Amino acid sequence: MVEWLGSFGKSKSNGVTRQLYSTEWRCAQKALEKRMNKIGLDVYFDDVGNLFGRLTGSRENTTTILTGSHIDTVIDGGKYDGAYGVIAGMIALQYLYETYGLPKKNIEVVSLCEEEGSRFPMTYWGSGSITGVRTIEDVQNLVDLQNISFIKAMQDSGFGQGKYRQPKRNDLDCFIELHIEQGEVLEREAMPIGVVSHIVGQKRYEITVIGESNHAGTTPMAWRKDAMYVASGLIQLLIQRAKETNSDLVATVGQLNLEPNIANVIPGKATFTVDIRHSDEDVIDQFSKKLFKEFQSIADRHTTDLKIKNWMDEKPTKMCEKLIEISELILTKDQIPYKKMASGAGHDSQMFSPFCATSLLFVPSHKGISHSPHEFTRTEDLEKGIRLLIKLLYELAY
Amino acid sequence: MVEWLGSFGKSKSNGVTRQLYSTEWRCAQKALEKRMNKIGLDVYFDDVGNLFGRLTGSRENTTTILTGSHIDTVIDGGKYDGAYGVIAGMIALQYLYETYGLPKKNIEVVSLCEEEGSRFPMTYWGSGSITGVRTIEDVQNLVDLQNISFIKAMQDSGFGQGKYRQPKRNDLDCFIELHIEQGEVLEREAMPIGVVSHIVGQKRYEITVIGESNHAGTTPMAWRKDAMYVASGLIQLLIQRAKETNSDLVATVGQLNLEPNIANVIPGKATFTVDIRHSDEDVIDQFSKKLFKEFQSIADRHTTDLKIKNWMDEKPTKMCEKLIEISELILTKDQIPYKKMASGAGHDSQMFSPFCATSLLFVPSHKGISHSPHEFTRTEDLEKGIRLLIKLLYELAY
Numbered sequence: 122m123v124e125w126l127g128s129f130g131k132s133k134s135n136g137v138t139r140q141l142y143s144t145e146w147r148c149a150q151k152a153l154e155k156r157m158n159k160i161g162l163d164v165y166f167d168d169v170g171n172l173f174g175r176l177t178g179s180r181e182n183t184t185t186i187l188t189g190s191h192i193d194t195v196i197d198g199g200k201y202d203g204a205y206g207v208i209a210g211m212i213a214l215q216y217l218y219e220t221y222g223l224p225k226k227n228i229e230v231v232s233l234c235e236e237e238g239s240r241f242p243m244t245y246w247g248s249g250s251i252t253g254v255r256t257i258e259d260v261q262n263l264v265d266l267q268n269i270s271f272i273k274a275m276q277d278s279g280f281g282q283g284k285y286r287q288p289k290r291n292d293l294d295c296f297i298e299l300h301i302e303q304g305e306v307l308e309r310e311a312m313p314i315g316v317v318s319h320i321v322g323q324k325r326y327e328i329t330v331i332g333e334s335n336h337a338g339t340t341p342m343a344w345r346k347d348a349m350y351v352a353s354g355l356i357q358l359l360i361q362r363a364k365e366t367n368s369d370l371v372a373t374v375g376q377l378n379l380e381p382n383i384a385n386v387i388p389g390k391a392t393f394t395v396d397i398r399h400s401d402e403d404v405i406d407q408f409s410k411k412l413f414k415e416f417q418s419i420a421d422r423h424t425t426d427l428k429i430k431n432w433m434d435e436k437p438t439k440m441c442e443k444l445i446e447i448s449e450l451i452l453t454k455d456q457i458p459y460k461k462m463a464s465g466a467g468h469d470s471q472m473f474s475p476f477c478a479t480s481l482l483f484v485p486s487h488k489g490i491s492h493s494p495h496e497f498t499r500t501e502d503l504e505k506g507i508r509l510l511i512k513l514l515y516e517l518a519y
Numbered sequence: 520m521v522e523w524l525g526s527f528g529k530s531k532s533n534g535v536t537r538q539l540y541s542t543e544w545r546c547a548q549k550a551l552e553k554r555m556n557k558i559g560l561d562v563y564f565d566d567v568g569n570l571f572g573r574l575t576g577s578r579e580n581t582t583t584i585l586t587g588s589h590i591d592t593v594i595d596g597g598k599y600d601g602a603y604g605v606i607a608g609m610i611a612l613q614y615l616y617e618t619y620g621l622p623k624k625n626i627e628v629v630s631l632c633e634e635e636g637s638r639f640p641m642t643y644w645g646s647g648s649i650t651g652v653r654t655i656e657d658v659q660n661l662v663d664l665q666n667i668s669f670i671k672a673m674q675d676s677g678f679g680q681g682k683y684r685q686p687k688r689n690d691l692d693c694f695i696e697l698h699i700e701q702g703e704v705l706e707r708e709a710m711p712i713g714v715v716s717h718i719v720g721q722k723r724y725e726i727t728v729i730g731e732s733n734h735a736g737t738t739p740m741a742w743r744k745d746a747m748y749v750a751s752g753l754i755q756l757l758i759q760r761a762k763e764t765n766s767d768l769v770a771t772v773g774q775l776n777l778e779p780n781i782a783n784v785i786p787g788k789a790t791f792t793v794d795i796r797h798s799d800e801d802v803i804d805q806f807s808k809k810l811f812k813e814f815q816s817i818a819d820r821h822t823t824d825l826k827i828k829n830w831m832d833e834k835p836t837k838m839c840e841k842l843i844e845i846s847e848l849i850l851t852k853d854q855i856p857y858k859k860m861a862s863g864a865g866h867d868s869q870m871f872s873p874f875c876a877t878s879l880l881f882v883p884s885h886k887g888i889s890h891s892p893h894e895f896t897r898t899e900d901l902e903k904g905i906r907l908l909i910k911l912l913y914e915l916a917y
């Protein structure tokens with residue numbers, strides 16, 4: 122079924138490109154709609170293109186247990202990221218219905234329209250619309266690289282015209298997301314399941330070192346204000362401090378740009394990003410504060426100027442303790458080894474978490490590879506995840 | 520006169536843009552031709568656009584003493600780079616002629632058509648054509664950024680059609696180039712004149728560190744193969760080694776590019792340039808050899824791959840000892856302080872040096888600034904340079 126869904130938007134390199142409101146995206150949602158219908162679910166879209174399949178609870182005026190993940194992918198991404206959570210939800214609902222009939226509470230599987238932000242500069246559009254964090258105003262002025270507006274793309278897909286129900290929900294009891302880890306921890310530790318306690322917080326900074334651009338041949342070493350040299354010292358320090366500070370903290374310099382970036386000119390300016398993540402905001406803050414003090418003294422020692430700009434500040438998100446406990450009970454009873462862990466990546470769960478009880482569950486990613494055609498999870502691991510989901514939904518809804 | 524010549528191709532920022540075979544370049548050469556005629560020189564172009572003004576020697580079948588520099592500039596460059604050497608030569612020839620009449624040997628001033636390589640990927644086109652190192656075959660397939668071919672640009676300027684004499688010369692006795700230092704050494708040491716002993720050799724390398732691109736959130740620090748981290752360690756080492764090795768050695772990382780260069784992805788690949796210069800080739804070679812051994816062990820320690828590619832290897836060029844001695848005698852006699860020094864930048868002199876006795880003489884550059892509208896040399900320093908040139912030409916030709 123992973124292969125089947127992966128065929129919508131299959132790329133030349135055997136990956137998947139299924140961007141929001143593209144033809145491939147539309148075909149995939151339509152195919153899922155058909156399949157949900159076939160297994161006996163009540164199926165409907167909302168007006169941003171989220172697709173739901175529902176087992177209606179037998180209790181009157183009851184709340185809804187929602188499970189699922191996102192259907193969009195990055196360009197040339199994998200078959201599992203997002204898709205696995207949607208497929209797992211459908212299989213779970215089918216199994217529960219066929220085995221136990223209708224639940225007491227409503228259970229719904231959702232194929233969220235968008236999470237990756239890979240077409241428009243907008244992430245979590247699906248989950249954000251359901252939880253009311255995102256509204257139509259947020260996308261009013263967005264365009265993609267082909268200069269197609271968000272609104273036009275949405276309307277061309279048949280959404281955003283009031284034909285379907287409004288996305289904001291008030292009946293959600295909890296949200297359960299099954300996802301691939303996108304890291305290598307579970308595989309290395311031979312754990313088939315990860316029970317996520319937190320999604321880490323992340324702060325991103327732009328660091329600019331301003332030195333003096335000069336001739337590479339006529340400027341003696343002692344007189345230089347070499348922005349690249351100073352920047353390389355800061356990067357060395359950052360990574361060393363990150364390694365020694367806390368085993369769960371990660372810090373990355375993913376982007377660096379020099380000016381003028383010419384082989385025979387001493388760089389006058391070096392700009393680089395710093396991405397720092399941890400599940401405890403205080404750890405990030407203390408680490409950054411201490412680090413940037415050291416940055417400043419290095420810059421001062423080389424008589425270069427330093428600018429530090431914080432441009433992203435995502436708070437850590439705690440998953441629901443009660444749902445974690447239920448998962449742990451199920452796993453212990455079934456003798457499935459698991460790891461309670463933080464998620465280093467962002468997920469739709471972080472939009473749901475402040476809104477309703479939320480649980481994020483991982484299966485291993487082979488070699489940690491994700492956002493790549495080489496994304497892979499073994500079938501037995503996929504199955505273990507679905508079995509856990511089934512039992513968890515049963516506990517909550519029957 | 521510097522201001523007058525600088526008016527041809529004057530840029531908005533009060534700099535000069537006078538690229539090879541441009542309208543500005545053509546106007547400047549035509550204006551120089553007129554001025555050379557006016558001061559009584561025999562004036563002629565060669566077929567690549569080098570402009571010569573000649574005082575014909577009284578001896579029969581005598582050789583020629585050539586002085587001058589280049590007329591082309593980088594984009595938004597300064598008024599002094601190249602131009603000073605041309606102007607100084609004209610003033611010197613005028614003074615010598617008016618004071619002493621015709622010399623025994625021929626003396627010529629040359630306004631070389633091109634040195635900078637800032638329009639086409641070709642440097643030293645003027646001096647290279649005179650010395651036979653460059654020929655028409657070398658420029659046959661070159662185009663500029665506007666896709667105009669070298670040949671077409673040359674022909675549109677009236678050259679390259681056999682209308683003028685062939686550029687290759689066999690009558691040159693020596694070449695004397697007066698130039699701004701383009702560095703800060705003379706100013707800092709309060710020396711009005713630099714007598715150049717060598718033009719340094721330079722080797723340029725492209726260093727590639729290949730690590731593993733991975734998710735910045737889900738990959739623990741201990742498992743990373745971070746190409747940026749490893750590269751920053753190599754850069755730190757390079758600069759530290761350069762500082763401690765030899766006070767005359769300079770090493771520069773001017774260019775660095777990451778892949779994929781995205782804030783939330785650990786760089787899988789870092790490519791950077793290394794530019795190493797010294798007047799002794801052995802010093803460069805020993806330094807590089809030792810350094811790259813250390814590079815390799817750092818890369819190995821982080822289990823990253825390392826590629827080292829040498830893409831430029833310019834040998835050091837020695838200036839003529841005898842001409843240096845004559846300059847030193849003149850300066851000592853006139854009680855002008857001077858510094859015998861290496862040139863960290865390349866000059867037309869390095870094309871002439873293997874071909875005929877060659878001397879390169881510097882005047883100070885304020886703050887070492889060059890290739891910039893802020894290029895500046897004090898009038899009294901310009902004058903000291905011209906006085907030295909006059910006396911040197913007198914020694915050689917009268």
